[in-house]
Amino acid sequence: MQLIRTQKFRDRDVTDEAIYLSRRQIIGGAAAGLGLAGLAGPAQAAPEGLEPNAYEDIIGYNNYYEFGTSKSDPAKHAHSLTTKPWSVKIDGMVDRPGDYGLEDILAAATIEERIYRHRCVEAWSMVIPWNGFTLSSLLDRVGVQSGAKYVAFETIARPEEMPGLRFPVLNWPYREGLRLDEAMHPLTILANGIYGKDILNQNGAPLRLVVPWKYGFKGIKSIVRITLQDKEPFTSWNDANRREYGFYSNVNPQVDHPRWSQETERVIGAGLFGSRRQTDMFNGYGDEVASLYAGMDLKKQF
């Protein structure tokens, strides 16, 4: 009976958080009832669509080095970040530069749900149901000038609220960047929610970037500045180690990280013993984005 009920969980067009959560509980309950054999069944069978991770995984296993470098630090410490009021400076090669209040940005935005696989460069992944809007819609609003070729992003750097800033792990503030066509791609979003709730600080409140075909570190959190420019932006991870973290950092199972393989990934929250899956080129979004890189040698320009 439990097995039959789990079949229903394969449909994906559900937007209600309560339904997600109860699905999760039912899956958990079914797996527990079936014992270990059950874990390999309903919880791990390949679903037709992406099965979001439990909310607890998404808010409890994070990288946000401004709050410490262990996976549990952000959930412990990030509450100290003040996210109200919040504004984003949009400057550089735009027609309408300025300090945009978050409320104004959100009031003009069409918030959608996007269920994306999140693949960290450290070879783990989870599936996150984001709420957010396309970066292109914001850039269209401010008017990108014709000479602009790249978009640079900056995270807030507030030492009194971010204990990790005391350590020179990265060149703070955390900075990232995209080529303009990547930034304008319809899969690229700015997220302000997860599972229909306001995004929590550990996940990058109040506004963070999500670029699903790239390694997770490109998804810069708690953004305070967006700059349109004609030069390739400085990025903190590339600066820390350019051999290990390229500017593009598209998910690519054929390009190993110098210290580990990228062929497979550990699936966070997949049963007692975890599980691994094959990593997909462009994290599974190749049909949509491969053409952006036509003619590039992705082994050299990683």
Ligand SMILES: Nc1nc2c(c(=O)[nH]1)N[C@H]1C(S)=C(S)[C@@H](COP(=O)(O)O)O[C@H]1N2
């Ligand atoms: N400002 C900032 N943004 C960041 C990071 C960080 O340390 N600081 N970590 C990155 C990395 S390595 C990953 S995998 C994702 C993790 O996002 P999540 O915690 O919401 O899953 O955030 C990215 N954005």
Ligand SMILES: [Mo]
């Ligand atoms: Mo990451």
